[in-house]
Amino acid sequence: MSQASLSPSNRQSPFAPAGAEFEAVTGEAPRLVRVVHTDAHEGPVYSPSEDALYYTSLPRRGPSHPLVAVRRLALDGRRFPLEEERITTVRADANVANGMVLDFEGRLVVCEQGTRFRPAAISRDGRVIASDWNGLPLNSPNDVVVKRDGSIWFTDPSYGWLQGFRPEPEVGDHVYRCDPADHRLTVVADSFDKPNGLCFSPDERVLYVADNGAPHHLKAFDVLDGTRLSGERVLTELPPGHPDGLKTDADGRIYASSGQGVRVLSPAGDLLGEIVLAGAVNFCFGTAARNVLFITTDDAIWAAELAAKGAWP
Numbered sequence: 001m002s003q004a005s006l007s008p009s010n011r012q013s014p015f016a017p018a019g020a021e022f023e024a025v026t027g028e029a030p031r032l033v034r035v036v037h038t039d040a041h042e043g044p045v046y047s048p049s050e051d052a053l054y055y056t057s058l059p060r061r062g063p064s065h066p067l068v069a070v071r072r073l074a075l076d077g078r079r080f081p082l083e084e085e086r087i088t089t090v091r092a093d094a095n096v097a098n099g100m101v102l103d104f105e106g107r108l109v110v111c112e113q114g115t116r117f118r119p120a121a122i123s124r125d126g127r128v129i130a131s132d133w134n135g136l137p138l139n140s141p142n143d144v145v146v147k148r149d150g151s152i153w154f155t156d157p158s159y160g161w162l163q164g165f166r167p168e169p170e171v172g173d174h175v176y177r178c179d180p181a182d183h184r185l186t187v188v189a190d191s192f193d194k195p196n197g198l199c200f201s202p203d204e205r206v207l208y209v210a211d212n213g214a215p216h217h218l219k220a221f222d223v224l225d226g227t228r229l230s231g232e233r234v235l236t237e238l239p240p241g242h243p244d245g246l247k248t249d250a251d252g253r254i255y256a257s258s259g260q261g262v263r264v265l266s267p268a269g270d271l272l273g274e275i276v277l278a279g280a281v282n283f284c285f286g287t288a289a290r291n292v293l294f295i296t297t298d299d300a301i302w303a304a305e306l307a308a309k310g311a312w313p
Contacts (some may be wrong), residue, residue, distance in 0.1 A: 022273030027307030040296035043100045046286030056097045065115035099143035111141035133185045136170045150180030155195035197246035202311040210243035235269030245282030249308040285310025
């Protein structure tokens with residue numbers, strides 16, 4: 001849980017080490033480049049079969065609820081920057097969609113935060129697969145991951161109520177598991193103020209969850225029998241800004257976004273370094289080599305070219 005200082009001498013570079021181990025992440029010649037100007041807020045999700053990036057747009061004011069679109073950016077390998085004409089809208093009003101992920105069959109799983117008139121839900125390829133727990137409506141699902149057994153794990157904070165576009169909550173701010181067979185929801189963690197980003201370790205034996213409430217903790221849990229959690233522990237706090245997106249790379253390092261950029265941590269929570277990028281919201285690994293980190297910042301998508309590779313197959 002050490003909070004080492006980022007090296008001041010490297011502040012002119014967007015890659016700020018906190019120790020020598022950070023070079024294993026960046027390699028000798030890392031690069032941070034803007035991919036395209038766009039209102040990319042959440043997601044993002046890389047589709048290897050399409051060489052495309054899916055993301056949700058920055059919410060804009062609508063007549064009765066925030067309007068959020070699901071968009072698609074057709075990539076061109078590692079050619080950056082790209083033309084805005086490569087962006088298309090997949091779903092113009094996506095029920096205030098937020099976090100997304102591809103399952104292992106290539107289907108897009110979306111956290112739909114809902115409105116006062118439409119229920120919050122987890123959808124897959126546009127079809128709702130879960131919208132309540134024991135008959136009680138979900139709050140506003142925020143981020144989602146899929147396990148190799150097909151189960152869907154997601155966070156459900158009450159941001160929709162706090163931001164005025166969802167009814168008053170009937171359930172707590174929980175972390176859920178959605179069973180792949182019958183889509184039944186089970187609460188796997190209920191000790192959070194505002195659970196947000198989440199991800200598995202590469203071997204799926206540990207689940208990491210960021211708390212965007214008070215305090216801004218990054219927690220780890222042991223995954224038992226593939227279905228439940230145990231051994232809750234705080235790895236670190238994540239100042240400055242709010243911890244949002246979480247990912248792991250193939251070597252088990254943890255990547256966590258904050259208002260200042262993307263922090264890279266050891267599996268024990270020790271700070272290794274940071275990709276400094278103001279306004280970073282969420283991110284994913286992409287390209288055929290899996291070593292480009294695509295980062296959304298509300299007004300653009302950026303690409304950090306690294307030596308580390310994402311944990312997904």
